[in-house]
Amino acid sequence: MDEGKRCPWCKEEIGLWAVIKAAWPTMIKCPACGSKLTYEIRLGRFLLTQVLPAGLVMAFLSYAFSYLILKKTAVNPLWFALLFFVILWSLFEFIIAVYWRKNKKLKILI
Numbered sequence: 001m002d003e004g005k006r007c008p009w010c011k012e013e014i015g016l017w018a019v020i021k022a023a024w025p026t027m028i029k030c031p032a033c034g035s036k037l038t039y040e041i042r043l044g045r046f047l048l049t050q051v052l053p054a055g056l057v058m059a060f061l062s063y064a065f066s067y068l069i070l071k072k073t074a075v076n077p078l079w080f081a082l083l084f085f086v087i088l089w090s091l092f093e094f095i096i097a098v099y100w101r102k103n104k105k106l107k108i109l110i
């Protein structure tokens with residue numbers, strides 16, 4: 001099933017990076033023809049059930065982890081927590097992109 005990997009307009013493989021670099025799930029752009037694409041997902045439900053809980057858990061883990069590492073130093077753990085959060089968030093986006101490419105269907109955004 002390639003419906004999540006190929007552009008419905010030009011039938012070219014859009015690649016993983018096109019999904020990851022999209023700032024929003026409805027802002028995917030086909031690298032071959034430039035069509036604006038989106039996955040057939042319920043955006044509100046996705047934000048509430050996955051993005052929000054995952055973001056809160058990652059924020060907590062980032063701060064807890066950096067606090068534990070840096071508590072005996074003079075370094076502000078907030079900067080390290082921010083860096084750690086960005087790393088976790090990138091991993092989250094990567095996993096979501098792989099999952100969508102495999103299980104969801106792309107459609108052209110009008």
Ligand SMILES: [Zn+2]
Pocket residue numbers: 007008009010011012030031032033034035
């Ligand atoms: Zn295309």
